[in-house]
Amino acid sequence: MRVDGGALLYAVVGNPIKHSLSPVFQNAAFERLGLNALYAPLELPVETFEETLRGLLKVSNFAGCNLTVPFKERVLALGDRLSEEVEKIGSANTLKKTPEGTVELYNTDWLGFLKHFSELTDPKGKKVLVLGAGGTARAVVYALKRAGARVWVWNRTPSKARKLASDFGVAVADRPDPRGFDAVVNTTSVGMRPQDPPLFDYSLIEPGQVVYDVVYEKTPLVEEAKRRGARAENGLKMLLYQGVESFKIWTGLEPPVGELWKLLKE
Ligand code: ATR
Numbered sequence: 001m002r003v004d005g006g007a008l009l010y011a012v013v014g015n016p017i018k019h020s021l022s023p024v025f026q027n028a029a030f031e032r033l034g035l036n037a038l039y040a041p042l043e044l045p046v047e048t049f050e051e052t053l054r055g056l057l058k059v060s061n062f063a064g065c066n067l068t069v070p071f072k073e074r075v076l077a078l079g080d081r082l083s084e085e086v087e088k089i090g091s092a093n094t095l096k097k098t099p100e101g102t103v104e105l106y107n108t109d110w111l112g113f114l115k116h117f118s119e120l121t122d123p124k125g126k127k128v129l130v131l132g133a134g135g136t137a138r139a140v141v142y143a144l145k146r147a148g149a150r151v152w153v154w155n156r157t158p159s160k161a162r163k164l165a166s167d168f169g170v171a172v173a174d175r176p177d178p179r180g181f182d183a184v185v186n187t188t189s190v191g192m193r194p195q196d197p198p199l200f201d202y203s204l205i206e207p208g209q210v211v212y213d214v215v216y217e218k219t220p221l222v223e224e225a226k227r228r229g230a231r232a233e234n235g236l237k238m239l240l241y242q243g244v245e246s247f248k249i250w251t252g253l254e255p256p257v258g259e260l261w262k263l264l265k266e
Contacts, residue, residue, distance in 0.1 A: 008037040009061050014068035017043040022243055025264050029247055029255035064096040064250045072135055089142050091135045103136035105114035112242030114143040120210045120231050124145035133160035133175055133186035140187050141168045175181040175201040191219030205230050240264055
């Protein structure tokens with residue numbers, strides 16, 4: 001399908017946005033399904049995010065967007081309808097503008113995480129240590145709780161861990177020590193920069209543990225965990241799966257996930 005003047009416009013909205021991988025697979029999905037639609041990276045100004053997005057929503061062929069850092073919480077003020085998960089997690093990564101102009105907000109991060117994590121282990125009854133207490137941690141904890149895991153949260157700033165734990169009815173861990181857990185999930189940005197000091201002594205990771213890092217590049221945590229015989233993965237597939245769920249919300253169609261995964265891995 002050729003993209004012509006009748007195309008619907010979708011986007012990923014964030015700041016910065018240069019490094020986003022979402023346009024790669026979302027555009028491939030539109031093309032593969034023969035949809036007259038286009039997915040663009042849009043770097044919105046941090047100071048005037050709300051008024052800029054309101055303007056974008058007035059563009060008649062604008063049909064929806066993903067939201068990324070730092071707009072996932074701020075977008076809530078612009079929603080007409082918030083999904084139950086958005087209410088609980090407190091952030092949205094998917095906006096759909098209906099043909100009537102209603103702004104619907106969804107969160108697909110939790111489901112993207114849960115789908116990928118469940119490929120590594122069935123979360124039900126597992127003891128999971130979640131590192132971090134930001135927006136991503138909230139989506140991860142929501143997903144793990146919903147799937148029946150037993151969750152502990154550790155955060156550098158303990159007050160934030162206590163707040164998250166009380167919001168979701170989970171426990172607080174005093175230190176980031178993986179021993180005794182079935183799985184460890186890193187939701188902090190540690191590992192994105194090579195100079196980051198490790199979050200904990202990675203030699204404490206035990207064979208057979210699951211180690212999940214939401215960061216989507218290779219990280220020292222994942223590399224070291226693999227060396228120690230853990231089942232370790234980064235968040236690249238979580239990125240794909242959350243995007244696939246957004247795509248389904250926008251179009252009602254199932255994209256070719258296997259093909260998109262191949263493309264993304266390249
Ligand atoms: P996101 O939406 O990606 O979760 P966020 O809400 O800014 O981003 O949360 C970032 C998380 O990474 C927080 O848990 C933060 O810890 P603090 O609450 O103490 O700030 C954590 N984080 C960031 N840099 C860190 C570091 N160098 N060591 C430990 N934790 C770090």
